[in-house]
Amino acid sequence: MADPIVRIQQGQLRGRVDYDYRGVAFYSFQGIPYAKPPLAFYSFQGIPYAKPPLGKLRFKAPQPPEGWSGIRDATKEGSECYSTHIILHTIVGSEDCLFLNVYTPELPSDGRQSLKPVMFWIHGGGFTSGSGNSDIYGAHYLVAEDVVVVTINYRLGVLGFLCLDDLKLGVPGNAGLKDQVMALKWVQKNIRDFGGDPNNVTIFGESAGGSSVHFLMLSPMAKGLFHKAIAQSGCCFNPWAWGNVNGKILCSRLEYSTNDESKMLEFLQEVSVDKLYSTHLIPRDVMRVDLRRPLGPVIEKISPYEPAFLAEDPMDIILQGRYHKVPFLLGYVSREGMLIEVTVPKDRQLVTDFEEAIPFNLGIPKGSPQSLKTAAKIKEYYYGDKEPSFDDMDTLYKLQTDNFFYRGVYITAKHHAATTSEPVYFYKFCVDGPLNMLKKFVGIDAPGACHADELSYLFKISVADGFDPNSYEGKNVLRMITWWTNFAKNGDPNPRQLDNIIDVYWEPIRNNRMNYMEIDYQLKMGEDPDGDRMRFWDEIYSQNLITSKL
Structure with missing residues (x-):
């Protein structure tokens, strides 16, 4: 089969032919499995969606992409963004990284093709690492369900989130999130040429990608650029999802002293990217809720020079209903907190000072009577009269699950469901099997699903083994890709007819009932997952007047 050629606004692209996953059983309406051979799909990688953010464009909002003459090779991925690899802790990527990848089951033919739903993936990595590359985010599962998949890179760490106070300098922060907006604009202009429907775009992401999805739902910049949203294990209310004005901190680490932000910017734009990242402004120990x-x-x-990505408190926006109201699917995994095994050195994993377990957004001064009282309540709730121990890691996993991820996801689901007429679908992912790749990589033996473990049920991961469609793992892959792509197509994850793969109807949150799908080997609809733990945190937050609206 000849390499496919596509013409977009910037010029022509040469892609390549790939094949979706093998051996997956497709089911008829009678529930009888039959084998389907792998189908070809078209892959276009390393497409620039913005001008390279180099030189004087470093730290600035992205600029529209430039065109090219001739046919551009799109058979290989572009560079990922300069960062430290989350697992290997090695430096990868470059500054010239604003690329995206498109995977489509069908290309337009004489304009007769019906356009397909588009699924726009935003990777995780704590805003400091990761990429949209196919080593982790292979589209082979999703594209087989007749959708167009787009994966992107966006600027990370210092390059994506430098923030200065002087608005005239054009570095108010959030450049990495503005990259995502630019990529969505590229989709609106070009996705028809790949057979995608610009009027049916679903943004979805996990961890920092999930919080990015939530931020995009709140940002006036993203208006009209997407039509459905899926946030996996991340939202804007997670404590790790926020940064600071940081130019002075960065310059201090680089031993450059000035209070003039224009000089700061000039200096920081001339420093090599290697030196920028030598400051260790991104600590490995990132799982601290008490520190912004x-x-x-x-x-x-609010700036007279350029529009803001986000200029208001997210909770105010949500409670007043001033966000992009689209069908919303979100959830968490049962033991998000196992992530500490990846991000925190073993000798710092146990929480011994429970003031460190008090989220910074409560605004309680450390060492104050209120702080000491709150710390004691947290310790008593999770540990009772016992002391934290490596012999009882599950209690620590629960605490970190709630504090870093689930509390924020829970209130996001609760408040969105209360302020929109669009459906909100909620889930708890509990599958614990051989496809749980992060848990498997780290070697965690404790029960439960680790943060990011659901990814290998949606994407083909290069280091993962294949799966038997008749196994429990294969069944859960089929469930996940069916739910996610049905939601992208219709705003409803449910199949037209229940069968022996999906045998439970997924109810959205209704009438203040926190309905949720428990995704495990046996599916189950429930209400108010881990509600006792959430009510404990409701009490903790309600005792602080500053954040009582949370």
């Missing part, structure tokens, strides 16, 4: 991270999204000041 130096790098991450911020609430921007």
Whole structure:
């Protein structure tokens, strides 16, 4: 089969032919499995969606992409963004990284083709690492369900989240999130040429990608650029999802002293990217809720020079219903907190000072009577009269699950369901099997699903083994890709007819009932998952007047 050629606004692209996954059983309406051979799909990789953010464009909002003459090779992925690999802790990528990849089951033919739903993936990595590359996010499962899949890179760490106070300098923060908006604009202009429907775009992401999805739902910049949203294990209310004004901190680490932000910017734009990242402004020990991270999204000041990605408190936006109201699917995995095994050195994993377990957004001064009282309540709730121990890691996993991920996801689901007429679908992913790749990589033996473990049920991961469609793991892959692509197509994850793969109807949250799908080997609809733990945190938050609306 000849390499496919596509013409977009920037020029022509040469892609390649790939094949979706083998051996997966497709089911008829009678529930009888029959084998289907792998089908070809078209892959276009390393497409620039913005001008390279180099030189004076470093730290700035992305600029529209430039065109090219001739046919551009799109058979290989572009560079991922300069960062430290989350697992290997090695430096990867480059500054010239604003690329995306498109995977489509069918290309337009004489304009007669019906356009397909588009699924726009935003990777995780704490806003400091990761990429949209196919080593982790192979589209082979999803594209087989007749959707177009787009994966993107966006600027990370210092390059994506430098924030200065002087608005005239054009670095108010959130450049990495503005990259995502630029990529969505590229989709609106070009996805028809790949057979995708610009009027049916679903944004979805996990961890920092999930919080990015939530931020996009709140940002006026993203209006009209998407039509459905899926946030996996991430939202704007997670404490790790926020950064600070950080130019002075960065310059200090680089031993450059000035209070003049224009000089700061000039200096930081001339420093080599290697030196920028030598500052260790991104600590490995990122799982601290009591400290606001130096790098991450911020609430921007309203500027006369350029539009803000986000200029208001997210909770105000949500409670007043001033966000993009689209069908919303979100959830968490049962033991998100196992992530500490990847991000925190073993000798710092146990929480011994429970003031460190008090989220910074409560605004309680450390060492104050209120802080000590709150710390004691947290310790008593999770540990009772016992002391934290490596012999009882599951209690620590629960605490970190709630504190870093689930509390924020829970209130996101609750408040969106209360302020929109669009459906909100909620889930808890509990599958614990051989496809749980992060848990398997780290070697965690404790029960439960680790943060990011659901990814290998949606994407083909290069280091993962294949799966038997008749196994429990294969069944869960089929469930996940069916739900996610049905939601992208219709705004409803449910199949037209229940069968022996999906045998439970997924109810959205209704009438203040926190309905959720428990995704495990046996499916189950429930209400108010881990509700006792959430009510404990409701009490903790309600005792602080500043954040009582949370």
